[in-house]
Amino acid sequence: MHAGREKLSDLGVHAPPIDLSTTYPFSDLGAAVESLEALASGKGSVANPIYSRLLNPTVARFEEAFAQLEGTEAAVSFASGMAAMTACLLAARNEGKSHIVGVRPIYSSTDKLLTSGYLGFDATWTTADGIADAIRPETALVLIETPVNPTIELQDIAAAAKAAGNVPLCVDSTFASPVLQQPASLGAELVMHSGTKFLGGHSDVLAGVVACSEEWAERLREVRIFTGAILHPLSGYLLHRGLATLPLRVLRSQENAQVLAERLEAHPSVSRVFYPAVEGCDPNQLLERQMAGPGPMLSFEVEGGFDAANRLMQNLQLITPAVSLGSVDTLIQHPAGLTQRFVSEETRASGGVSEGLLRVSVGIEHPDDLWDDLRTSLES
Numbered sequence: 001m002h003a004g005r006e007k008l009s010d011l012g013v014h015a016p017p018i019d020l021s022t023t024y025p026f027s028d029l030g031a032a033v034e035s036l037e038a039l040a041s042g043k044g045s046v047a048n049p050i051y052s053r054l055l056n057p058t059v060a061r062f063e064e065a066f067a068q069l070e071g072t073e074a075a076v077s078f079a080s081g082m083a084a085m086t087a088c089l090l091a092a093r094n095e096g097k098s099h100i101v102g103v104r105p106i107y108s109s110t111d112k113l114l115t116s117g118y119l120g121f122d123a124t125w126t127t128a129d130g131i132a133d134a135i136r137p138e139t140a141l142v143l144i145e146t147p148v149n150p151t152i153e154l155q156d157i158a159a160a161a162k163a164a165g166n167v168p169l170c171v172d173s174t175f176a177s178p179v180l181q182q183p184a185s186l187g188a189e190l191v192m193h194s195g196t197k198f199l200g201g202h203s204d205v206l207a208g209v210v211a212c213s214e215e216w217a218e219r220l221r222e223v224r225i226f227t228g229a230i231l232h233p234l235s236g237y238l239l240h241r242g243l244a245t246l247p248l249r250v251l252r253s254q255e256n257a258q259v260l261a262e263r264l265e266a267h268p269s270v271s272r273v274f275y276p277a278v279e280g281c282d283p284n285q286l287l288e289r290q291m292a293g294p295g296p297m298l299s300f301e302v303e304g305g306f307d308a309a310n311r312l313m314q315n316l317q318l319i320t321p322a323v324s325l326g327s328v329d330t331l332i333q334h335p336a337g338l339t340q341r342f343v344s345e346e347t348r349a350s351g352g353v354s355e356g357l358l359r360v361s362v363g364i365e366h367p368d369d370l371w372d373d374l375r376t377s378l379e380s
């Protein structure tokens with residue numbers, strides 16, 4: 001609520017100003033050179049921002065607040081979650097290493113980014129148990145995601161950090177938000193989020209952010225300056241505002257998700273519910289060890305595959321069929337047809353993504369309204 005809002009009273013305002021300047025006037029060339037050199041080597045705070053691709057004060061306020069939420073020294077934001085992921089990979093390669101160990105399943109664009117070879121990385125895909133064996137001398141980064149999209153399985157963060165040894169661990173923590181888990185406290189060096197989801201929370205901001213040590217932040221800022229995938233100041237303002245209500249939104253959505261998971265489980269047209277609190281979904285008891293709750297994301301399988309899933313979504317009146325997640329309103333989508341489209345059929349199948357699977361990002365509406373909509377649609 002209060003982080004990143006320091007010195008507002010000194011400015012005579014209550015809401016943080018949105019600074020849209022692209023350039024910042026200087027009065028002394030020597031001081032300007034000093035600021036520019038500090039920024040180019042990744043420093044996050046200088047006397048003069050010089051140029052807004054290097055630093056923006058509105059965005060910096062959001063980053064400061066976000067770092068406090070994740071319990072890290074710093075945070076660096078980007079134009080999208082994928083820009084943040086790309087920056088993590090490039091910052092890790094600074095040491096001349098270009099091998100990545102990734103645990104599947106993982107967000108499908110991240111999977112595609114690495115398998116495509118766009119960035120020149122060599123990726124080894126493995127399971128959580130295979131991390132230690134997959135590591136080579138030239139491994140730059142170990143990459144995991146938890147909870148996993150779209151089956152909401154949990155990965156053991158502390159065990160992954162241990163298996164990674166000296167290789168840094170990057171955790172995509174988008175589905176949990178910092179309200180439900182803080183991977184840095186479990187050994188992750190880089191905690192990456194798509195800010196587009198819970199942090200923005202209203203389906204109107206595209207963003208990414210990485211929480212980390214100041215040392216990593218300097219590398220990430222350098223990558224950001226020279227690749228240019230910066231966050232727009234208006235988005236920085238909206239994300240910062242979003243943080244003020246983040247716990248309320250996440251916890252209310254989670255309460256609703258618990259109600260829906262229970263009712264879906266008891267419904268005869270639903271063959272399976274994927275939700276960490278549902279029996280059998282969290283075999284290693286990670287929910288208690290690393291999360292403050294099962295979260296707002298759930299998936300379920302209907303009998304009748306693609307056509308049944310399509311009909312169910314067409315009959316909904318309140319819940320919106322759309323990709324993305326983490327919004328105040330409830331969204332539903334079909335992973336096999338949409339969000340998992342960028343990975344091969346085998347990868348989809350081994351990740352438990354069937355044609356009857358639907359993923360729900362539960363919002364903050366009244367739970368009875370949500371259930372009425374789902375039940376009516378299931379029954380028709």
Ligand SMILES: *Cc1c(COP(=O)(O)O)cnc(C)c1O
Nearest residue numbers: 080081082107172174194196207
């Ligand atoms: C959405 C998402 C991303 C990518 O973020 P964008 O903001 O869409 O670029 C990465 N990881 C996860 C888990 C996501 O849900």
